[in-house]
Amino acid sequence: MKNFVRFLPLLVSLSASAQSTADAIIARELQTSRAYETLGHITDDIGARLTGSQGAAKAVRWTTQQFREWGMPVTNEPVMVPHWVRGREEARLVSPADHNIVLTAIGGSVATPAAGITADVIEVDSFDELKTLGAAKLRGKIVFYNNPMDMELVRTHRAFEAYRIAVAFRGAGASRAAEYGAKAVVIRSVGSASLRTPHTGALRYDPKQPKIPAAAMTAEDAMLVHRLLARGKRVRMHMILTPRTLPDVMSANVIAEIRGSEKPEEIVLIGAHLDSWDLATGAIDDGSGVAMVMETMRLLKEMKLTPRRTIRAVLFMNEENGSRGGQQYAKDHGKDKHVAAIETDAGGAAPTGFTTSIKGDTLTALETRTKPLAAVSANRFEVAAEVGADIDPLTQAGVPSFGLVPEPLHYFDYHHTNADTLDKVDPKELAQDTAAIAALAWILAE
Numbered sequence: 001m002k003n004f005v006r007f008l009p010l011l012v013s014l015s016a017s018a019q020s021t022a023d024a025i026i027a028r029e030l031q032t033s034r035a036y037e038t039l040g041h042i043t044d045d046i047g048a049r050l051t052g053s054q055g056a057a058k059a060v061r062w063t064t065q066q067f068r069e070w071g072m073p074v075t076n077e078p079v080m081v082p083h084w085v086r087g088r089e090e091a092r093l094v095s096p097a098d099h100n101i102v103l104t105a106i107g108g109s110v111a112t113p114a115a116g117i118t119a120d121v122i123e124v125d126s127f128d129e130l131k132t133l134g135a136a137k138l139r140g141k142i143v144f145y146n147n148p149m150d151m152e153l154v155r156t157h158r159a160f161e162a163y164r165i166a167v168a169f170r171g172a173g174a175s176r177a178a179e180y181g182a183k184a185v186v187i188r189s190v191g192s193a194s195l196r197t198p199h200t201g202a203l204r205y206d207p208k209q210p211k212i213p214a215a216a217m218t219a220e221d222a223m224l225v226h227r228l229l230a231r232g233k234r235v236r237m238h239m240i241l242t243p244r245t246l247p248d249v250m251s252a253n254v255i256a257e258i259r260g261s262e263k264p265e266e267i268v269l270i271g272a273h274l275d276s277w278d279l280a281t282g283a284i285d286d287g288s289g290v291a292m293v294m295e296t297m298r299l300l301k302e303m304k305l306t307p308r309r310t311i312r313a314v315l316f317m318n319e320e321n322g323s324r325g326g327q328q329y330a331k332d333h334g335k336d337k338h339v340a341a342i343e344t345d346a347g348g349a350a351p352t353g354f355t356t357s358i359k360g361d362t363l364t365a366l367e368t369r370t371k372p373l374a375a376v377s378a379n380r381f382e383v384a385a386e387v388g389a390d391i392d393p394l395t396q397a398g399v400p401s402f403g404l405v406p407e408p409l410h411y412f413d414y415h416h417t418n419a420d421t422l423d424k425v426d427p428k429e430l431a432q433d434t435a436a437i438a439a440l441a442w443i444l445a446e
């Protein structure tokens with residue numbers, strides 16, 4: 001007890017100095033941020049970074065070299081990744097009138113036959129409806145899942161909840177329809193806005209079912225097809241998709257560290273994913289996250305700050321269509337002593353706080369130490385079961401986990417479309433996000 005009492009003032013002063021350093025980190029980032037410059041390289045100079053592509057390989061090289069230039073140890077840890085390549089994607093209605101249909105293949109989709117598919121379109125809005133219609137009605141047809149995101153949830157800052165509900169049809173829709181003999185599926189794009197922009201994303205084929213082609217139409221085209229069917233018209237669609245799945249290739253997670261001064265074996269992880277979809281340059285998903293993580297490391301280095309514990313930056317490969325990077329990291333580093341993990345994969349709009357896996361007294365104790373985050377309105381913590389896909393294996397293993405929550409209102413307007421470009425990110429908001437991550441990482445590492 002005597003020892004503890006003697007030690008107590010030290011603890012208090014450590015925590016007070018951690019907070020004043022966090023204040024300084026936030027102030028410095030807001031004044032001198034280079035996060036947007038980094039994001040410009042990742043998006044404009046490197047381009048789209050779909051797993052297995054030249055862009056993804058370039059991103060591994062450039063980020064590695066950048067960490068090295070900033071003066072920190074960096075490694076590339078090998079990850080075998082899928083290599084899916086988009087091809088042509090065209091569709092028209094051939095009945096009741098000639099309409100161009102704007103769609104995009106869902107990531108992982110197989111191709112149509114070379115001449116395409118021409119078939120009647122049948123609309124459903126649930127998996128139960130497939131069962132009701134049965135093979136008699138669905139065999140040989142193009143099944144159309146018409147499930148818009150719940151805009152009431154989007155407007156009330158629960159866009160991720162709306163996304164999780166609607167995305168079920170993108171992920172499992174093809175195999176569920178294949179079970180009843182459908183020839184192909186089209187979904188209404190999962191997004192909260194559309195200027196006739198289709199939203200891609202990944203699907204998962206059930207190995208027990210035949211693989212059928214799957215695409216996402218724009219909201220406008222989905223509404224057209226819906227109106228025609230509602231008027232009792234026979235809707236026939238012709239569609240050609242020519243994607244290919246090539247053999248897996250070797251890629252890498254990029255890992256950089258600022259070693260802790262007192263407990264270097266204890267790790268605070270900050271992570272984002274380096275890959276993007278191929279339709280655009282992945283500025284909001286997840287170039288902005290990568291920029292925040294890199295900028296945090298640059299900033300701490302520039303401020304000559306050495307935390308007591310190690311801060312480890314991990315740029316994960318293949319979050320979008322396989323999560324192989326996250327799985328590989330958990331396999332290689334599951335035994336490392338992670339004291340916390342922070343993921344940023346929800347865009348680059350102004351910060352609103354963090355989701356977290358910790359609760360109760362632990363969370364309350366943390367909240368007393370994270371007051372500096374109020375300077376960038378990031379001091380709100382919301383308990384969630386999953387805070388980030390790449391760190392999920394760590395979260396499930398009990399590592400206290402955090403996910404940055406930038407304002408989600410417009411995230412799914414651009415998500416996975418050809419409009420996910422640098423202009424969608426505001427440099428000031430990106431700096432605020434980075435300040436939030438850097439300050440939280442610092443506090444956790446002290």
Ligand SMILES: [Zn+2]
Pocket residue numbers: 273285286319345
């Ligand atoms: Zn993402």
